[in-house]
Amino acid sequence: MTVGTPPAPVAAAGPRAADRRTGSHVWGGRVFAGLSYGSGILILLVLAAVAVFLVVQALPALTADPTELEQISWFRAESLLGYVGPLVFGTVLAALLALAMAVPVSIGIALFISHYAPRRLAQGLGYLVDLLAAIPSVVYGLWGALWLIGVLDPVMTWLSSTLGFIPIFAGYQAPAKNVLTAAVVLAVMILPIITAVAREVFLQTPRLHEEAALALGATRWEMIRTAVLPFGRSGVISAAMLGLGRALGETMAVLMVLSPGLLFSFFLLKPGQHQTIAANIAAQFPEAAGLSVSVLIATGLALFVITFVVNFVARAIVARRKDFSGAN
Amino acid sequence: MPQGIQVKDLNIFYGDFRAVADVDMEIESNSVTALIGPSGCGKSTFLRTLNRMHEVVPGARVEGNVQIGGVDLYGKGVDPVAVRREVGMVFQRPNPFPTMSIADNVLAGVKLNNRRISRSDAADLVERSLRGANLWKEVKDRLDRPGSSLSGGQQQRLCIARAIAVEPSVLLMDEPCSALDPISTLAIEELISQLKERYTIVIVTHNMQQAARVSDRTGFFNIENTGDPGRLVEIDDTATMFSNPSQRATEDYISGRFG
Ligand SMILES: Nc1ncnc2c1ncn2[C@@H]1O[C@H](COP(=O)(O)OP(=O)(O)OP(=O)(O)O)[C@@H](O)[C@H]1O
Ligand SMILES: [Mg+2]
Numbered sequence: 285m286t287v288g289t290p291p292a293p294v295a296a297a298g299p300r301a302a303d304r305r306t307g308s309h310v311w312g313g314r315v316f317a318g319l320s321y322g323s324g325i326l327i328l329l330v331l332a333a334v335a336v337f338l339v340v341q342a343l344p345a346l347t348a349d350p351t352e353l354e355q356i357s358w359f360r361a362e363s364l365l366g367y368v369g370p371l372v373f374g375t376v377l378a379a380l381l382a383l384a385m386a387v388p389v390s391i392g393i394a395l396f397i398s399h400y401a402p403r404r405l406a407q408g409l410g411y412l413v414d415l416l417a418a419i420p421s422v423v424y425g426l427w428g429a430l431w432l433i434g435v436l437d438p439v440m441t442w443l444s445s446t447l448g449f450i451p452i453f454a455g456y457q458a459p460a461k462n463v464l465t466a467a468v469v470l471a472v473m474i475l476p477i478i479t480a481v482a483r484e485v486f487l488q489t490p491r492l493h494e495e496a497a498l499a500l501g502a503t504r505w506e507m508i509r510t511a512v513l514p515f516g517r518s519g520v521i522s523a524a525m526l527g528l529g530r531a532l533g534e535t536m537a538v539l540m541v542l543s544p545g546l547l548f549s550f551f552l553l554k555p556g557q558h559q560t561i562a563a564n565i566a567a568q569f570p571e572a573a574g575l576s577v578s579v580l581i582a583t584g585l586a587l588f589v590i591t592f593v594v595n596f597v598a599r600a601i602v603a604r605r606k607d608f609s610g611a612n
Numbered sequence: 613m614p615q616g617i618q619v620k621d622l623n624i625f626y627g628d629f630r631a632v633a634d635v636d637m638e639i640e641s642n643s644v645t646a647l648i649g650p651s652g653c654g655k656s657t658f659l660r661t662l663n664r665m666h667e668v669v670p671g672a673r674v675e676g677n678v679q680i681g682g683v684d685l686y687g688k689g690v691d692p693v694a695v696r697r698e699v700g701m702v703f704q705r706p707n708p709f710p711t712m713s714i715a716d717n718v719l720a721g722v723k724l725n726n727r728r729i730s731r732s733d734a735a736d737l738v739e740r741s742l743r744g745a746n747l748w749k750e751v752k753d754r755l756d757r758p759g760s761s762l763s764g765g766q767q768q769r770l771c772i773a774r775a776i777a778v779e780p781s782v783l784l785m786d787e788p789c790s791a792l793d794p795i796s797t798l799a800i801e802e803l804i805s806q807l808k809e810r811y812t813i814v815i816v817t818h819n820m821q822q823a824a825r826v827s828d829r830t831g832f833f834n835i836e837n838t839g840d841p842g843r844l845v846e847i848d849d850t851a852t853m854f855s856n857p858s859q860r861a862t863e864d865y866i867s868g869r870f871g
């Protein structure tokens with residue numbers, strides 16, 4: 285609708301009343317348009333401000349000579365890129381592993397709540413999931429460090445001894461302070477948000493399409509496959525991206541669970557191989573000053589860029605099959 | 613193979629609410645039966661008991677007996693999924709799967725029923741079903757476009773194609789033309805007279821002329837007072853129903869509508 289187009293006068297109301305209504309409509313429209321434009325611009329400004337801040341603060345590190353960087357006590361790399369690279373790798377690896385574990389489980393739970401469970405049970409489960417989302421990440425970190433590591437130890441011992449011929453599972457060392465454990469904690473943390481969004485999306489499947497499938501002789505699972513999942517596809521992708529965003533930026537839980545290292549390593553069960561950007565910043569920041577702060581901010585800039593790229597990719601995936609999305 | 617339908621003492625409930633009471637009906641194979649009646653009298657509810665779609669609504673249940681081709685639909689051990697494969701349904705609002713192409717929409721039911729179908733068989737079936745639904749000429753060049761890219765009337769015919777692709781013995785239609793323009797409506801009415809050769813058809817409609825044009829027999833449902841269950845007042849040959857029905861209520865309803 286174009287802003288300011290007067291609505292057709294209501295027949296029953298007199299011409300004056302119609303005028304007044306039109307007037308307030310125009311006003312309401314303007315105010316609303318102003319507000320929404322304003323909010324949109326505000327978001328852009330905030331985003332720009334963050335980007336500018338990151339770039340400006342990271343500039344000294346970006347332009348610094350490798351010899352200067354080597355002065356920093358924890359800086360063990362040839363160049364800034366050599367330092368950021370493994371961090372980016374570790375961050376993306378942990379987040380993707382978490383996503384790979386969380387998404388199938390979330391979809392399962394969401395479908396159970398939306399299409400299988402009796403209403404009472406579904407409601408209870410829904411609350412429970414929402415409650416999980418409210419637990420602070422430090423608590424997840426404690427849970428991971430004090431309990432999960434012990435529980436995963438026999439599992440990973442077994443994994444390493446039976447599937448150890450596959451390189452990624454080779455060389456497990458107790459305690460399980462490896463990237464896989466960190467990813468499990470992350471997966472549990474992002475499970476609620478993905479489940480909650482997926483559940484909402486699945487519940488919105490038009491009844492019409494569900495009945496179309498059922499009337500063709502679909503079983504419940506077939507109905508879900510033909511009507512619910514395709515309809516929820518883009519919503520689930522968005523949900524996964526939300527989860528990925530959270531996993532990428534998660535600090536405390538990783539810091540408390542993972543024994544850090546700066547390698548491009550696919551050994552998921554070895555400690556001391558990986559570190560994430562966020563956890564690294566939190567670990568080094570208290571001791572940092574001058575150029576080392578700038579280095580940390582440069583890694584933060586990298587995280588910012590990753591998050592952006594992730595979102596763009598997600599959007600591209602969703603847009604690619606827009607014609608078939610059911611939104612038209 | 614088209615099948616006849618026998619309904620005896622059918623009572624239909626939503627939870628404790630009895631929506632339709634005491635229906636007895638005999639439908640011959642290869643015939644078109646129109647169901648008419650005022651809004652809320654239970655036409656859709658009744659229609660949906662003929663392919664066990666009624667029980668999809670939580671708390672909904674049925675008492676009485678429905679037989680199609682001599683098989684008791686509600687008998688022990690009868691799988692509702694199997695029933696729905698035999699008894700196809702077209703809904704009031706066109707509902708092609710928006711995430712599927714036109715061709716995949718046609719094949720949706722077939723892919724459920726016998727998972728595997730060769731490429732050329734699939735292409736044949738798509739063409740045959742779309743021709744059967746009078747839609748082939750309009751969509752043959754864009755079979756891979758989404759089903760939702762069609763006009764409303766085309767979408768409804770796509771739904772008919774989807775329903776007949778699985779070769780059911782009975783086809784149920786719930787106001788299939790109510791969302792369509794007169795030309796699309798005409799196309800579907802013509803289609804119904806063709807389909808009768810191969811299917812037993814039951815169609816709900818609010819349009820008297822339509823009932824008169826397409827059906828062999830017409831059943832009139834009515835509801836006395838709000839809150840009462842709907843009942844089948846009478847069912848007879850369409851010509852008789854529209855010229856001299858035996859019930860006063862039928863005459864009132866039909867003449868009232870014709871004004
Ligand atoms: N899902 C439902 N839950 C509870 N009651 C329902 C449900 N669907 C329909 N009813 C009730 O059953 C009665 C019959 O409804 P039905 O939809 O069968 O009428 P209809 O004859 O098809 O009407 P229309 O011509 O408007 O489509 C109505 O009183 C209606 O309120
Ligand atoms: Mg109805």
